[in-house]
Amino acid sequence: MSGVSVGDGGEVSGMSAGSGGDAGKLHQQIMALVEQYYAAAFAARAAFVPGETRIPYAGRVFDAAELLNLVDSSLEFWLTHGRYSDRLEEQLGAYLGIKHCYLVSSGSSANLLAFSALTSDRLGARKILRGDEVITVAAGFPTTVAPIVQYGAVPVFVDVDPATANVDVAQLEDAWSARTKAVFLAHTLGNPFDVATVQAFCEEYALWLIEDNCDALGAHYGGRLTGGFGHIGTSSFYPPHHMTMGEGGAVYTESDELGAIVRSLRDWGRDCECPSGVDNFCGRRFDRDFGTLPHGYDHKYVFSHFGFNFKVTEMQAAIGCAQLAKLPRFVEARRRNFATLSRLLAPLADVLALPQATADSEPSWFGFLMTLRDGGRDALVADLERRKIQTRMLFAGNMVRQPCFDAMRATHQGYRVVGDLAATDTIMNDAFWVGVYPGLSDEMLVYMAQSIATALGRRLD
Ligand SMILES: Cc1ncc(COP(=O)(O)O)c(C=O)c1O
Structure with a gap:
C-alpha cells in the first residue's frame, strides 16, 4: 500500500492531505466548483404552488x-474526530456557555450517554x-425514556400541563x-419546561437533572439558554432539528467529573484522554497503576x-460548524413563523387549543402544537396531508401505551405511573403539530392556516 496508511489506533501516518503544490491548486479548483455546484443544484427555489408544493x-x-466544509x-x-470536531465542540460549548x-x-446516543454517565461507579x-x-x-x-429502561432503572411517569405539553410540576412531589x-x-417542541420548579425539586431531594435539549436548542428560560440547567444536557442534530449534521448530537455539562465520565463512555470506556491521533497526551502513558493490571500497562x-x-465523523462535524454559524438566524426564523401561525390561527382558538410559551421563557420552537377541543383530530390531519401539509403527532403520544411497554404493562412491573395521565392521553388523541422551520415562507404559513380553517369548516378573513 502506498501513500496514507492507518494504524490500529486510528493514527494516520505517511502522506497527509496536502495544502500546497498541485494538491493546493486542485483544492482551490474543487472548492470553486462546489460553490458553482451549490448554485446550480440547490440555490434556485421552485415557486410555491398551494396544494401542490409539499x-x-x-x-x-x-x-x-x-x-464546502463537507468537501474540505x-x-x-x-x-x-479532528479539527472540525474540536472546533464544533468548542463553539457549541461557547454558544451554550457550558464548559464541556x-x-x-x-x-x-446523547441521552443514553448522559444517563449512563450517572450510573458510573465514580x-x-x-x-x-x-x-x-x-x-x-x-x-x-421514546429515547428520553429508553435509557432508563435499558439500564434496569424505573421510569416514573407524571402527567403534562395541557397548556404547554410540558411536565405538570404539581405532580412531582407525588x-x-x-x-x-x-x-x-425534554423541553417539549422547543418550549422550556418550568425549570425553576423542577430545579428546586431536584435540589430539595438531591436528584440529578438530565435536560433533553434535543428539540430546544436556542430556547431561553429566565434569560438563560436551556441545556445548562441540568447536570447534563443533550442535543440532536438529525435534519428536522434546529441545526443538522445529518446524524449527530451532543452531550454537555458544567461538571469536570461528569465531563470526564461522558468522554470515557463515549470513547469505548477508555481512561486515556489522548485526542484522536495523539499518543501520550498525559506524558505518563507507561507509568501508572490501574486495577490489577501490571504496572505501566499502556494507558491507551x-x-x-x-x-x-x-463518536462522530469529521465530515459530520464539518457540516455542523457551518450550521452552528446560522443557528441564531434559524432560531429567529422559527420564532417569527410561530408568531405568524399564532396570529393567523387566533380566531380558531374556540375549537383549537393553541400552544402557549411557558412563563419566563423564550422558546426556540420546534413545531406548532394544536389540540382539538372537541375531537376530530384524525380527520383534520388527513385533510391537511391531502393538501400536502405535513403533520406530526407529539411523538409517542402516551409512551406507556406503546407496544414496547406491552410486557411491562402486562406485569405492572418496571415502571410507575402517577395519577391517570389524562392530559397525556388528550394529547395522544386530539393533538398534532405542523412545522415552523426556517424553510417555510409566509405564503406557506398563510396557506397552512387557511387550510386548517377550511378543514374545520371556518374561514379566516
Ligand atoms: C426530545 C427528543 N429527544 C431525543 C431525540 C432523538 O434524537 P435523534 O433522532 O438524533 O436520535 C429526539 C428526536 O427527534 C427528540 O425529539
Whole structure:
C-alpha cells in the first residue's frame, strides 16, 4: 500500500492531505466548483404552488458553506474526530456557555450517554442503581425514556400541563419515593419546561437533572439558554432539528467529573484522554497503576468504564460548524413563523387549543402544537396531508401505551405511573403539530392556516 496508511489506533501516518503544490491548486479548483455546484443544484427555489408544493414539517436549510466544509473535510480525509470536531465542540460549548461539550452520533446516543454517565461507579453513593426511580413524562420522544429502561432503572411517569405539553410540576412531589435518583425531561417542541420548579425539586431531594435539549436548542428560560440547567444536557442534530449534521448530537455539562465520565463512555470506556491521533497526551502513558493490571500497562488500553463508541465523523462535524454559524438566524426564523401561525390561527382558538410559551421563557420552537377541543383530530390531519401539509403527532403520544411497554404493562412491573395521565392521553388523541422551520415562507404559513380553517369548516378573513 502506498501513500496514507492507518494504524490500529486510528493514527494516520505517511502522506497527509496536502495544502500546497498541485494538491493546493486542485483544492482551490474543487472548492470553486462546489460553490458553482451549490448554485446550480440547490440555490434556485421552485415557486410555491398551494396544494401542490409539499410543505414539510422540517428539513435541512443550508447553503454553499455546508457543502464546502463537507468537501474540505473529505479531501483532508482525516475521517474521525479532528479539527472540525474540536472546533464544533468548542463553539457549541461557547454558544451554550457550558464548559464541556462532546459530539456524539445522535440525540438518542446523547441521552443514553448522559444517563449512563450517572450510573458510573465514580459517583459513589450518588450513582443511579438498577431499580432506582427516574421521574419523566410519557408525552414525548421514546429515547428520553429508553435509557432508563435499558439500564434496569424505573421510569416514573407524571402527567403534562395541557397548556404547554410540558411536565405538570404539581405532580412531582407525588412521584417522589425513597428510590428516586433523577429527573429526565425534554423541553417539549422547543418550549422550556418550568425549570425553576423542577430545579428546586431536584435540589430539595438531591436528584440529578438530565435536560433533553434535543428539540430546544436556542430556547431561553429566565434569560438563560436551556441545556445548562441540568447536570447534563443533550442535543440532536438529525435534519428536522434546529441545526443538522445529518446524524449527530451532543452531550454537555458544567461538571469536570461528569465531563470526564461522558468522554470515557463515549470513547469505548477508555481512561486515556489522548485526542484522536495523539499518543501520550498525559506524558505518563507507561507509568501508572490501574486495577490489577501490571504496572505501566499502556494507558491507551486502560478502560475505566464499560463504554460505547458514539463518536462522530469529521465530515459530520464539518457540516455542523457551518450550521452552528446560522443557528441564531434559524432560531429567529422559527420564532417569527410561530408568531405568524399564532396570529393567523387566533380566531380558531374556540375549537383549537393553541400552544402557549411557558412563563419566563423564550422558546426556540420546534413545531406548532394544536389540540382539538372537541375531537376530530384524525380527520383534520388527513385533510391537511391531502393538501400536502405535513403533520406530526407529539411523538409517542402516551409512551406507556406503546407496544414496547406491552410486557411491562402486562406485569405492572418496571415502571410507575402517577395519577391517570389524562392530559397525556388528550394529547395522544386530539393533538398534532405542523412545522415552523426556517424553510417555510409566509405564503406557506398563510396557506397552512387557511387550510386548517377550511378543514374545520371556518374561514379566516
Ligand atoms: C426530545 C427528543 N429527544 C431525543 C431525540 C432523538 O434524537 P435523534 O433522532 O438524533 O436520535 C429526539 C428526536 O427527534 C427528540 O425529539
